Amino acid sequence: MHNILICDDEKDIVEALKIYLKDPEYTLFAAYDGEQALEIIGKEEIHLVLMDIMMPKMDGITAMTKIREQSNVPVIFLTAKGEDSDKILGLTIGADDYITKPFNPLEVVARVRSQLRRYRVLGNDNQTKDRYRIGGIEMDDRGKQVFLDGEMVALTPKEYEILKFLMQHPGKVFPPTQIYQEVWKEMPLGSDNTVAVHIRHLREKLEYDPAEPRYIKVVFGQGYKIEE
Numbered sequence: 001m002h003n004i005l006i007c008d009d010e011k012d013i014v015e016a017l018k019i020y021l022k023d024p025e026y027t028l029f030a031a032y033d034g035e036q037a038l039e040i041i042g043k044e045e046i047h048l049v050l051m052d053i054m055m056p057k058m059d060g061i062t063a064m065t066k067i068r069e070q071s072n073v074p075v076i077f078l079t080a081k082g083e084d085s086d087k088i089l090g091l092t093i094g095a096d097d098y099i100t101k102p103f104n105p106l107e108v109v110a111r112v113r114s115q116l117r118r119y120r121v122l123g124n125d126n127q128t129k130d131r132y133r134i135g136g137i138e139m140d141d142r143g144k145q146v147f148l149d150g151e152m153v154a155l156t157p158k159e160y161e162i163l164k165f166l167m168q169h170p171g172k173v174f175p176p177t178q179i180y181q182e183v184w185k186e187m188p189l190g191s192d193n194t195v196a197v198h199i200r201h202l203r204e205k206l207e208y209d210p211a212e213p214r215y216i217k218v219v220f221g222q223g224y225k226i227e228e
Contacts, residue, residue: 003044004029006030007036007063008032013052021112051063075095076115079101144160158183162195
C-alpha cells in the first residue's frame, strides 16, 4: 500500500488525478497549496508527492525545498508548458520528475509507478555500480534489462550499448563517430547513418513522442546526448 499526496490549487485537476490513480494499492491525499501539503506530510507517511508549481500561499518550489529538509520522498512536479525555468529549478533542488499539463493519464500512472518502484528498490540514488537512471529510464546492467516508467523495454544488443554509453555520461554530447567506435569497436566508416538509425529506434522505444524526444536528443552538427 502506498500513500500518494496530490497538491494543486485547481480542484478539478486534483479530482482528475484521483480518477487516474484510483487503485486498491494507493491511498490518495489532497492538498491545495504548499502549506497544506507540508501539514499532511508532517502527519502521514507519504510515499510520493504530485505537486503543482504555481500555487497560492506557498508555491511548489518553496514547498519542495522544505520537503527536502526532512524527507527524500519522490516528488513529481505538475507543470505548464511555459514553465521551463521552474522545471529546471525544481529538478535542481531535488524534484524527481515532472509531468506537463495537459496530462496524458497513461503517462501519469506510468511515472507514478516508476518513481514508487525506484524509491522502493533503489532508494534515492540515481546511479549505482550496476544501475543507471535518467528520469523514467532505468537500466539494470547486471541483468541487461531496461525499464521505461517501470515497464520492461526490449532492446537489441547495439541499442542497449548505445543507451548505456549515453546514460554513463548524461548531458554530454558525443559525435556519431565516437559512439560507433565505442559500441562497434571498429573504425567509423559510414558510421553517421548507422548510429542515426539506432538512435531513431531507441527513440521509438523510449520516448512518448519520438518527434519531440525528452531524453535522447540531437545537437545539430555535434552529435547525440541523453538529458538528465
